[in-house]
Amino acid sequence: MIGVDEHLARVLSVVGPLAPLEFGLLDAHGCVLDEDVVAPAPLPGFDNSGMDGYAVRVADLATLPVVLPVVGDVAAGPASPLRVQPGLCVRIMTGAALPEGADTVVPLEWTDGGVQHVRIDRAPEPGGYVRRAGEDVAAGETVLARGSHLGSAQIGLAAAVGRARVLVRPRPRVVIVSTGSELVEPGAALGPGRIPDSNSIALTAAAVEAGAQAYRVGIVPDDPARLLDTLEDQLVRADVLVTSGGVSVGAYDVVKEVLSRLGTVQFDSVAMQPGMPQAFGTLGPDSTPVFGLPGNPVSALVSFEVFVRPALRRMLGAEPLERPRVSAVATEALTSTPGKRSYLRVRLAMRDGAYTATPVSGSGSHLLAGLSRANAFAVVPEDVERVAAGEQVTVMLLERRGR
Numbered sequence: 532m533i534g535v536d537e538h539l540a541r542v543l544s545v546v547g548p549l550a551p552l553e554f555g556l557l558d559a560h561g562c563v564l565d566e567d568v569v570a571p572a573p574l575p576g577f578d579n580s581g582m583d584g585y586a587v588r589v590a591d592l593a594t595l596p597v598v599l600p601v602v603g604d605v606a607a608g609p610a611s612p613l614r615v616q617p618g619l620c621v622r623i624m625t626g627a628a629l630p631e632g633a634d635t636v637v638p639l640e641w642t643d644g645g646v647q648h649v650r651i652d653r654a655p656e657p658g659g660y661v662r663r664a665g666e667d668v669a670a671g672e673t674v675l676a677r678g679s680h681l682g683s684a685q686i687g688l689a690a691a692v693g694r695a696r697v698l699v700r701p702r703p704r705v706v707i708v709s710t711g712s713e714l715v716e717p718g719a720a721l722g723p724g725r726i727p728d729s730n731s732i733a734l735t736a737a738a739v740e741a742g743a744q745a746y747r748v749g750i751v752p753d754d755p756a757r758l759l760d761t762l763e764d765q766l767v768r769a770d771v772l773v774t775s776g777g778v779s780v781g782a783y784d785v786v787k788e789v790l791s792r793l794g795t796v797q798f799d800s801v802a803m804q805p806g807m808p809q810a811f812g813t814l815g816p817d818s819t820p821v822f823g824l825p826g827n828p829v830s831a832l833v834s835f836e837v838f839v840r841p842a843l844r845r846m847l848g849a850e851p852l853e854r855p856r857v858s859a860v861a862t863e864a865l866t867s868t869p870g871k872r873s874y875l876r877v878r879l880a881m882r883d884g885a886y887t888a889t890p891v892s893g894s895g896s897h898l899l900a901g902l903s904r905a906n907a908f909a910v911v912p913e914d915v916e917r918v919a920a921g922e923q924v925t926v927m928l929l930e931r932r933g934r
């Protein structure tokens with residue numbers, strides 16, 4: 532038996548960030564930037580109006596109300612040749628370039644909205660409602676530093692400074708294979724002893740949530756030749772292979788049979804509950820990491836969270852590798868197998884300013900409904916057998932928090 536940390540360390544010693552590639556902004560969404568993005572020009576690029584209203588010379592508003600002739604309109608778009616001479620004004624729309632001669636914008640709401648002449652009842656501060664060139668970003672400024680995580684606001688900013696493509700760490704391509712002759716495609720008719728393949732669905736979704744490009748291959752029966760063929764076929768498009776099932780000591784444990792003959796895959800009993808049998812190693816000419824996760828659905832997902840997700844995050848160049856953890860008060864007693872690190876399905880809530888963790892499922896590794904009610908795992912260390920109600924426990928948050 533090996534420890535959870537030892538197994539994770541072995542996994543992380545094998546995987547590293549993928550080589551950077553240039554992507555269009557939307558394909559780069561969710562990735563980690565591998566260059567500094569520098570603004571070639573200021574942002575805003577020119578002085579423009581922050582409101583719909585009138586571009587004026589503020590000196591003309593010394594006594595109020597005042598009526599000024601309106602010499603024309605400027606809308607957002609190509610620059611207008613209009614000039615604001617003393618005593619005159621121009622009707623202006625939000626985002627339109629401030630015409631020469633004007634220094635201030637009077638919001639429409641402070642006027643009678645006139646088209647030929649406008650009556651202005653209130654004067655802004657000098658320079659009011661003008662968005663100055665460079666007030667957001669100066670020319671030459673680094674707007675996104677290497678290592679930044681590209682969410683919606685960040686790719687929007689890259690676009691705003693004129694970039695169409697950026698250099699990022701690509702998403703790892705993860706291929707997911709379920710093994711088991713009992714499995715049928717979800718939704719298909721079940722014969723006796725048959726069950727839907729839920730693992731490849733859950734693991735594919737979990738890989739996407741971790742930021743990967745996931746490919747669900749689906750079901751391979753417990754037939755060594757078929758599994759070997761499938762894995763060899765899939766290696767060309769995989770940065771990571773993930774299988775479920777067939778890693779324990781049963782007679783038809785096909786992953787064990789096939790992978791123990793190949794590459795560097797090692798089969799271990801990891802001191803955790805659920806998820807004890809684990810396979811990990813590399814396969815093929817590019818030493819592609821391969822995870823053989825246990826078949827029980829809860830074990831498969833817990834194993835993914837504990838071992839596969841950190842590996843995918845490392846490949847993405849993303850930090851932190853692990854899910855956020857908080858300390859919570861157990862609302863009921865939690866029990867754990869001595870010598871193993873337990874990942875107990877709990878519901879984390881905030882009560883009177885403190886986190887609480889309430890168990891929502893039994894400990895069986897087949898209890899998928901309980902897992903779906905959980906938003907966190909209480910992590911009970913190897914040397915703790917019982918956490919009493921009211922005691923603190925470390926909780927690993929499963930909900931996505933902006934990745």
Ligand code: AMP
Binds near residue numbers: 728776
């Ligand atoms: P195994 O590790 O292959 O012995 O599988 C352990 C348990 O998990 C068995 O009850 C399997 O039927 C179940 N199982 C294995 N693979 C899947 C899967 N893809 N979807 C749902 N249950 C599975």
Ligand code: MG
Binds near residue numbers: 712753
């Ligand atoms: Mg099986």
